[in-house]
Amino acid sequence: MKTVFLYIPYLFLFGCQFLPTKPWFLPGEKNVYLFISILFILFQSFTLYGIKHNINLVKKWKPYVPQNWILALLFFICLVLFPIRNMDWGDGLLLLETNLLETKLFGFQFTLDEILETVLHSQITNLFSSFGFPEDPRISYTFLSQLAGIGMIFGFLWTAKKKHKSNSLSILILFSSGGILLTFGYAENYTLVTVCHLLLYIFVSKYVQNPKDNDLLLYGTTAIVALSMLFHLVSGYLVILLVYLWYTHSPKDKKLKHLILCAVLGLSILIPWFLYFLFFHDPAIDRNSTHLIHPPFYPKNRLVSLNHIKEILAVLYWNAAIATLFLLHQFFSYKKEWKVFIHKSENKTILVVCFAFFLHGFFHNPQLGFPADWDLMGFYWLPITFLAHQYWIQLQDIKWEWIPNFLFGTVMVIFSAITLNKSNPEKELLWDVTKTTIQSYVTENKFYIDSLTKEDKKFFAKGDFLFYKGEMITNKLCDFPEKQEIIKKMKSHRKEWKQGFDSGNFKSKEILGQFLTEATKTNLEYIKSLEVNKICRPML
Numbered sequence: 001m002k003t004v005f006l007y008i009p010y011l012f013l014f015g016c017q018f019l020p021t022k023p024w025f026l027p028g029e030k031n032v033y034l035f036i037s038i039l040f041i042l043f044q045s046f047t048l049y050g051i052k053h054n055i056n057l058v059k060k061w062k063p064y065v066p067q068n069w070i071l072a073l074l075f076f077i078c079l080v081l082f083p084i085r086n087m088d089w090g091d092g093l094l095l096l097e098t099n100l101l102e103t104k105l106f107g108f109q110f111t112l113d114e115i116l117e118t119v120l121h122s123q124i125t126n127l128f129s130s131f132g133f134p135e136d137p138r139i140s141y142t143f144l145s146q147l148a149g150i151g152m153i154f155g156f157l158w159t160a161k162k163k164h165k166s167n168s169l170s171i172l173i174l175f176s177s178g179g180i181l182l183t184f185g186y187a188e189n190y191t192l193v194t195v196c197h198l199l200l201y202i203f204v205s206k207y208v209q210n211p212k213d214n215d216l217l218l219y220g221t222t223a224i225v226a227l228s229m230l231f232h233l234v235s236g237y238l239v240i241l242l243v244y245l246w247y248t249h250s251p252k253d254k255k256l257k258h259l260i261l262c263a264v265l266g267l268s269i270l271i272p273w274f275l276y277f278l279f280f281h282d283p284a285i286d287r288n289s290t291h292l293i294h295p296p297f298y299p300k301n302r303l304v305s306l307n308h309i310k311e312i313l314a315v316l317y318w319n320a321a322i323a324t325l326f327l328l329h330q331f332f333s334y335k336k337e338w339k340v341f342i343h344k345s346e347n348k349t350i351l352v353v354c355f356a357f358f359l360h361g362f363f364h365n366p367q368l369g370f371p372a373d374w375d376l377m378g379f380y381w382l383p384i385t386f387l388a389h390q391y392w393i394q395l396q397d398i399k400w401e402w403i404p405n406f407l408f409g410t411v412m413v414i415f416s417a418i419t420l421n422k423s424n425p426e427k428e429l430l431w432d433v434t435k436t437t438i439q440s441y442v443t444e445n446k447f448y449i450d451s452l453t454k455e456d457k458k459f460f461a462k463g464d465f466l467f468y469k470g471e472m473i474t475n476k477l478c479d480f481p482e483k484q485e486i487i488k489k490m491k492s493h494r495k496e497w498k499q500g501f502d503s504g505n506f507k508s509k510e511i512l513g514q515f516l517t518e519a520t521k522t523n524l525e526y527i528k529s530l531e532v533n534k535i536c537r538p539m540l
Helices: 002-016 030-053 055-064 068-081 093-106 112-130 137-159 171-175 178-183 191-207 211-231 233-249 252-280 306-333 335-342 345-363 381-393 400-420 425-451 454-476 483-503 509-532
Strands: none
Touching (some): 002 306, 002 400, 030 400, 068 137, 068 400, 093 112, 093 454, 112 137, 112 191, 112 211, 112 233, 112 252, 137 178, 137 381, 171 306, 171 381, 178 306, 178 381, 178 400, 191 345, 191 381, 211 233, 211 252, 233 252, 233 345, 306 335, 306 381, 335 345, 345 381, 454 509, 483 509
């Protein structure tokens, strides 16, 4: 059974190549995957044979094992060389478009779901443009994503700094987890919050071990969780961790004091930001576009279904397959060692975090589907990886039989990065046209938008640009039968949209709802036309 566990990743990859439909979590070429799986089956077999029949083999390998920092440097080079450019992963074009539009109109993008993520990315875009870089948010996303990668690598190197024998190659546990692709120049609002989470895990693991540090533990954890929530509201699930720490690590005579002070501390960090953007900032937040007010829960009738379980397992495979398998192997095959490990307070705490983010992965509805929502649905990858790393560095000796698996995972991550580094020329052209369209829209309409009330600015600009973009980009498409009709509808919708705000008619939810119903139909026609028609006149 112990040996079978070690072959699961290779056999699974091999078997997936013969499925009638290619899984989304295997974006590369079939022949490459077949080669990788066969290669590592042989490598794993050779390793196991060497361990079983030739003790000297391990001794011969040890002098040639590279140090963690060397592996980290090599991985970082790959991280820089192969930034993810495939716009089908994540929010893609929509995220870049929204960020650039709001940055140009209002100075920076802001949304209650991810306040600091959006603000920082916008401000970095502004900073780079002041130095002569193109006004392209992908530059700032790439920069901050790779900067986050440096932070995460150093975080794992720091946790393994003690010179245990098993610490060699421990960094491979991080590199073999697909979640690390967030740091490959990935354009999404989940990279900086992930670094905050790693800081939290390191902090908690250090201070939870000493009961005398309960004040520092509880207040420090509360502050980091609150800060993480400012980066992204998915961190709200970490309130479960706060409750657990308060219940288990706050002495009885200080429980009420800790509860009150932690609540005051957390709210004092969060409330000023939310109050400012909700009531004082000009323009006001668009309350219709935040998950805080409209959380997208998974449909109840499909919550426990085969399809939902398949989605969860697919996300788990992509984000943390090897680390998860490693922990399961220890749980089933080394029960005594596992009990000792998991009974340590720092490891129990990380297990609670895993549970918290699994709740998110279970209840949150991936509205964009997959692979677009692989990042949002897989926040549990980091605590799983961190827990596996903690187990590894607490061992007395290297588990050589697991090295092929971690190398396999690392190769899969790098190959995925190379694959996703390839951009779609048509989408790149569409993005170039969209950037030009945003520039012209801002030039033509910023003065009018600035004259609107702060409550109307964002909502108006969002809809007005949608129709403006639809007209401009449709005009650049190759001719097709419905082309002029779509342009005509977009012009008409845009005129009605402006009149609705000028007259105040859209204050009526009924009138606004009727308009949006018709506009949505036209937008769907526009989206379908983009899918089947190419841009022939990009300079028009």
